[in-house]
Amino acid sequence: MATTSAYIIREVQRNLNDLNGDRYPATDVAGFVNRAQRDIHSVRPDVTASNFTFIPVAGAKQALPQEASVLIDVPANAEGNQRRITKVDMEMLDASEPNWRSKQGAIEIKHFMHDQRVPRSFWLYPPAAATGVSVELEASLYPIDITQPTGAASSTATGNISLRDEWATALIFVSTSYAMLTDLEGEANPSLASSYLARAEQLLGVQLQSSAAVAPKN
Structure with a gap:
């Protein structure tokens, strides 16, 4: 069963204490999720592994x-x-x-x-x-960005993530970390962001080199 984008976004917003998307709308969180998918894939290509027929x-x-x-x-x-x-x-x-x-x-x-x-x-x-x-081919596929939600609520997101289901929690943690690092108004945010990233790295068994831009939210 594929993990939905709406579920990932909702859990990220839950970690951010913003289930309504007032400060972190789904339209913004989707960007963090997409960055997180790419970063996780870069260090653990197997998270998008697929077996298919190749001619x-x-x-x-x-x-x-x-x-x-x-x-x-x-x-x-x-x-x-x-x-x-x-x-x-x-x-x-x-x-x-x-x-x-x-x-x-x-x-x-x-x-x-x-x-x-x-x-x-x-x-x-x-x-x-x-x-x-024709031969069987096992390869890692490039992650496909989730569809851009149409509103602030996670329910406006459609489709599924590219990572396999077992990596959904790691994706939530990395996405939460990236979101927190864009809002430096709260003194605890950098520490919490590092904590979420460390938990994700523990699940993945690797150290992540984030491509997410760190900048204050408008």
Whole structure:
């Protein structure tokens, strides 16, 4: 069950003691949620992990779909006997079979290679045939911004968040922290913001480097 944007915004407003959205309207909170989604994704790409069918182009070198940010795995062929695809080291394959890239295309893939220095590319062995090939792809997807609410109340928000349900609490905490850091009138806000961010980092198991701009609210 996908977590709704309205739920996230309502919980952020609850943390801010502003359920009516008088000081932190849903239209503003949505911006904090979107920033938080992007920041969480940047340090934990797995929070938007997805498994889908991928149709390779002919040849060995492949490119991630535009909606994907990080390759996680190429688990298996998607058709036929659905043979497992294993990850191998390109240097070892180059050493044992230097001309493997020029091999005739096949409809069943045995191995894949991925170099973190070229994150949006990966290679298949044997090279993929022009037609009849499909593989399972596990990749992290870029988070999609939540739809902009139409009013101050969380109920005016529609749609769902991009992160998987288990990360909803971390998203609420990060979004709350970002909202607090835009309102420095309260002396406790910086301390509370740090507390919420620390709780989120504990849930995520990483340290966040916020891209949220810190500026007083108008």
